[in-house]
Amino acid sequence: MSTKHELQLMMKTYGYDLNTFTSKETLMNLLHLHSKALDKGIDVPKMNDHELRRSLNEHNIVAGPVIGHTRAIYQRKLLEAITNENSEGADDETEDADDDFHTPPIPEDGIVTRSGKTLFPSVQ
Numbered sequence: 001m002s003t004k005h006e007l008q009l010m011m012k013t014y015g016y017d018l019n020t021f022t023s024k025e026t027l028m029n030l031l032h033l034h035s036k037a038l039d040k041g042i043d044v045p046k047m048n049d050h051e052l053r054r055s056l057n058e059h060n061i062v063a064g065p066v067i068g069h070t071r072a073i074y075q076r077k078l079l080e081a082i083t084n085e086n087s088e089g090a091d092d093e094t095e096d097a098d099d100d101f102h103t104p105p106i107p108e109d110g111i112v113t114r115s116g117k118t119l120f121p122s123v124q
Contacts, residue, residue: 016072019072027089029087033083052071056078
């Protein structure tokens with residue numbers, strides 16, 4: 001079983017530039033998806049920006065410009081589309097159904113500002 005660091009190095013060797021905070025489970029999933037894409041003759045990290053964007057469009061994925069900051073995201077989305085599988089590991093889930101933050105309701109007689117202050121219009 002490889003360590004997280006070993007998986008990151010392996011993915012970098014293949015041509016992926018992933019976030020250092022990517023979970024080990026996600027790295028393993030991406031490695032699996034990369035292997036499945038190669039079996040189909042598609043080498044995602046070897047694609048230049050134009051090829052990557054064209055392939056995303058062919059898979060009905062709306063893509064903005066492919067730049068250094070977006071390339072890894074688009075590679076991941078393309079791998080998911082090619083293999084019809086999800087790459088996210090359990091540690092990557094960001095939404096929580098039991099989220100403690102809730103926006104307070106706006107009072108009927110006042111306006112809540114971004115800072116959380118309630119303003120009441122002057123009554124004349």
